[in-house]
Amino acid sequence: MRFDELLLEAGGFGRFQVMTLVILFLPRLILPLHFLLHNFIAAVPSHHCAGPGNATEEEKLLVNIPRDPDGSFSSCKMFSQPQYHLLLNSSSLSLPNSSSTQSCLQGWLYDHSQFTSTIATQWDLVCEKKGLNQASATFFFIGVTAGAIVFGYLSDKFGRRLMLLVSFVFSLILGMVSAASVSFLMFAVCRSLLGMALCGLTIITVALSVEWVDTKHRTLAGVLSSLWWSIGNILLSLVAYLIRDWRWLLIAVTSPCILGILSIWWLPESARWLLVKGKVKTAHKYLVRCARMNGQPDFSSRISTETLSKIAKAEDTDASYSFIDLFRTPVLRKTSLCAAVVWYGVAFSYYGISLNITGFGLDMYMTHFVYGAIELPAKLGIYFFMNKAGRRHAQAWTLLVTGLSIGVNIVIPVSVGSVRSVIAIIGKGFSEAAFTSVILYTAELYPTVLRQNGIGYTAFVARVAASLAPLIILLDDIWNLLPQLIYCSVAIISGLVAFFLPETLNMRLPETINDVEQKPGRHLNHITEDMNEDIPLKTLENNDSTDQKSQI
Numbered sequence: 001m002r003f004d005e006l007l008l009e010a011g012g013f014g015r016f017q018v019m020t021l022v023i024l025f026l027p028r029l030i031l032p033l034h035f036l037l038h039n040f041i042a043a044v045p046s047h048h049c050a051g052p053g054n055a056t057e058e059e060k061l062l063v064n065i066p067r068d069p070d071g072s073f074s075s076c077k078m079f080s081q082p083q084y085h086l087l088l089n090s091s092s093l094s095l096p097n098s099s100s101t102q103s104c105l106q107g108w109l110y111d112h113s114q115f116t117s118t119i120a121t122q123w124d125l126v127c128e129k130k131g132l133n134q135a136s137a138t139f140f141f142i143g144v145t146a147g148a149i150v151f152g153y154l155s156d157k158f159g160r161r162l163m164l165l166v167s168f169v170f171s172l173i174l175g176m177v178s179a180a181s182v183s184f185l186m187f188a189v190c191r192s193l194l195g196m197a198l199c200g201l202t203i204i205t206v207a208l209s210v211e212w213v214d215t216k217h218r219t220l221a222g223v224l225s226s227l228w229w230s231i232g233n234i235l236l237s238l239v240a241y242l243i244r245d246w247r248w249l250l251i252a253v254t255s256p257c258i259l260g261i262l263s264i265w266w267l268p269e270s271a272r273w274l275l276v277k278g279k280v281k282t283a284h285k286y287l288v289r290c291a292r293m294n295g296q297p298d299f300s301s302r303i304s305t306e307t308l309s310k311i312a313k314a315e316d317t318d319a320s321y322s323f324i325d326l327f328r329t330p331v332l333r334k335t336s337l338c339a340a341v342v343w344y345g346v347a348f349s350y351y352g353i354s355l356n357i358t359g360f361g362l363d364m365y366m367t368h369f370v371y372g373a374i375e376l377p378a379k380l381g382i383y384f385f386m387n388k389a390g391r392r393h394a395q396a397w398t399l400l401v402t403g404l405s406i407g408v409n410i411v412i413p414v415s416v417g418s419v420r421s422v423i424a425i426i427g428k429g430f431s432e433a434a435f436t437s438v439i440l441y442t443a444e445l446y447p448t449v450l451r452q453n454g455i456g457y458t459a460f461v462a463r464v465a466a467s468l469a470p471l472i473i474l475l476d477d478i479w480n481l482l483p484q485l486i487y488c489s490v491a492i493i494s495g496l497v498a499f500f501l502p503e504t505l506n507m508r509l510p511e512t513i514n515d516v517e518q519k520p521g522r523h524l525n526h527i528t529e530d531m532n533e534d535i536p537l538k539t540l541e542n543n544d545s546t547d548q549k550s551q552i
Helices: 003-009 015-035 057-064 127-158 160-179 184-211 215-242 246-254 257-266 271-276 280-293 305-314 330-354 364-373 375-389 391-411 417-445 448-477 482-500 513-517 537-551
Strands: 047-049 077-079 101-103 108-110
Touching (some): 003 271, 003 280, 015 184, 015 246, 015 257, 015 280, 057 077, 127 160, 127 184, 127 448, 160 246, 160 257, 184 215, 184 417, 184 448, 215 246, 215 375, 215 417, 271 448, 330 391, 330 448, 330 482, 364 417, 391 482, 448 482
Antiparallel strands (some): 047 108, 077 101
C-alpha cells in the first residue's frame, strides 16, 4: 500500500486539502512582491548633472549640460566650463566630447515626478555606477540561490512546517532591516539574506501543495497555487503605483509575512514526509484529522498506527539522503541533469522578460500590470494542456514558443511597436506557463525521500539563472540585440532538453529511489496498476488483527 491509497482512504481531495491550499496561497502571493520588486525600487528616473551657478534650473541646464545625438540632455556628462553663449541660441546642439565635457562632479538632479525615492536616487547608482543598480537584483537572487540549498536540506531534515515558519520570521525581519538600510552595502547584504529566507517559501509551499493532494487533483492544485503568484504580480503594480518611496514600498510588501507567521498554526505537516521519516504516530494524527474533515470518521478504525508502521518499514525510512543521491543512480542522474537545464531556461527567460519592462510603449506600472494579467489566462491554458498533452510536451513547447517569441521580436523593426508589444505579451504568457508547469513537474519527478532535495537543487539552478538574467541586459552596450539573442537561445535549447524528461501525467508519486529506478514507465505507474507490488490494505488489516489476537 502506498501513500496515494492512504490519501484516498482519508477522503482524497476534500475540505482538508482545500484548507491547506488556501493557507499556502499566502506565501505564493508574497513571493512576486519581492522577486519582481527590483523594477520599482531600483527604477532610474530621468536625471542630469547638478551644475554650478545661481541661474534658474532651465538656464543651468542649457549652459552646463550638453545634448546627446538625439537632442536630449545628457544624463552623465556636463561641460567643463559653463557655455553661456547657448543662452542666446538654445536650439543649437552641443554634442559631448572628451575635450569639452566631464563626468558629473557635483552629483545629479533627478526628476521626482514619478518616484519620490529609489535606491538609484538614494545612492546615485547611475552612469558609472549603473551596474551596481542592476546588480542589486543579482545580489537578491544570489541569496535565493543559497536559500534553495539551505531550505531544501533543512526542510527534508526537520520538516516542511517548521522551516516554513523559520522562513516567514526571517523574511519579516530582514525585509524591515532592508528598508532601514543606511548604505548600499547594507542594503545589498540584507536583500541577499532576505532572498535566502524567501526561498524557503518557494520550495516548501510547492512540496506541501503536492504531498497533500491526490493524483487526480495534483495538476489543479499546482495551477491554482501558481495563480496566486500572478495575482501577487498584479498586486505589486498597484501597490507600487500608490507608494512611490522605496523604503515604504519595501515595508508594505514585507508586512504580509506577519499573517504568514500566524497561519502556521493551522497548517498541517506533510504526512508523506512524516511517514518516510518513520514518525508514524504524528503521520497518523494528521491523516485522521484529514479524514475527519473530509467526511471519513472511520479512518482511524480502518488504518491503525501498526498499519502505517508496516508501510513506513517498506519505505526504508531509516536511510539518510542528500543532494548527492540525486546523481547516484542512472535514471535520477539523467532526470536531474535534464531538469537543471530546463529550470535554467525557464528562470532565465522569465526574469529576462519580467525585469525589463521599459520600451513597451506604456508606463512601467501599466506594463507590469499587463505582464501580470497575461499570466492568468496562460496558467489556465497550461492546466488543460498539461492534462491533455502531458507534462513533458507542455514543458517543452511552452519554452520553445517563449524562445521563438523573443527571436521574432529581434527581427521586427522597432518602428512597428504595436506588433512587437503583442509578441512580447505572448512571450511573457508562455514563459509564465513554462514556470507553472516546471514547478509541478519537478515535484512529480523526484521521490518523497528526495523531493525537497530535488526541488532545492532545481531551485538553486533557477536562481543562478535569475541572478544572471538582470546582468545580461547590460550587454546592450556591446550590441543592442545581444541580450535578446541570448534569452532566445537559452529558452529554445532548454525546451529541446525537456523532451528527454520522463512523463508523469496521471502517475503515482514515487516514494523511494527504487520507485524511480525501475524500468522506464514503471517507476511512476498509474495508481491503479501494479498494485501487487504494494502491501494490500486488506492484508495489513488482517495482520493487525492477528497481532492483536496474539497479544490477547
